[in-house]
Amino acid sequence: MDGENEFEEIIRILKQESGNNINDEEYRENQKERYMTMKLEDLKKIKPLWATDELMHHNIGNPPGDLDNLEHISINTIQLIEAVNFQELNPKNLFSTKQSSNMSFVTTLIRWENGQPVDPPTLCYNKEKEYLEFTDGRHRAILAHHLGQACIPVAIHRYSKQFLIERVKLCPS
Numbered sequence: 001m002d003g004e005n006e007f008e009e010i011i012r013i014l015k016q017e018s019g020n021n022i023n024d025e026e027y028r029e030n031q032k033e034r035y036m037t038m039k040l041e042d043l044k045k046i047k048p049l050w051a052t053d054e055l056m057h058h059n060i061g062n063p064p065g066d067l068d069n070l071e072h073i074s075i076n077t078i079q080l081i082e083a084v085n086f087q088e089l090n091p092k093n094l095f096s097t098k099q100s101s102n103m104s105f106v107t108t109l110i111r112w113e114n115g116q117p118v119d120p121p122t123l124c125y126n127k128e129k130e131y132l133e134f135t136d137g138r139h140r141a142i143l144a145h146h147l148g149q150a151c152i153p154v155a156i157h158r159y160s161k162q163f164l165i166e167r168v169k170l171c172p173s
Helices: 003-018 025-037 053-058 077-083 099-113 138-146 158-165
Strands: 070-076 122-126 131-136 151-157
Touching (some): 070 077, 070 158, 077 138, 099 138, 122 158, 131 138, 131 158, 138 151, 151 158
Parallel strands (some): 122 151
Antiparallel strands (some): 070 151, 122 131
16 A cells, blocks of 8 residues: 555544544534533543554554564553653643644544544654653643543653663553
8 A cells, every 4th residue: 555545544544433523623623622621520531542452453653563663561651741851742731822732632532532542652762862752642641641540551662661661660561
């Protein structure tokens, strides 16, 4: 399958799994207003669902394997928040003044609220800057933290795993 057809297939699958509403800008904007005005205790009723283990067939971006050298591990969320560089995002805040950032939270909340899994965040070690960073999933990690998840799965490049486990506690599988 060539790149363009593969991209179209991914979009088709996302639309099928998410329902058409997630692609409707007005619907997402309404959901954003709803989520932003919800009390944290009500937001915490939305349970994260990850595309790992028995839901691996939903994983689009980071399935573990030899080809990309990734594996999924479960780690302590609080320590993850403290140990990883979030770039311009502040993990202490769920929503901000940046619309695109807010919509990343909203899209994930919509999927979780509808019982649909999302790919776990992907981490790697930046050798030049000597820190862990996300290559994908910063918003999902922050969101899971705010929803009170003690542990979350992450996809980690095998060469980065040792650096990660020296800084963040692994959770039982």
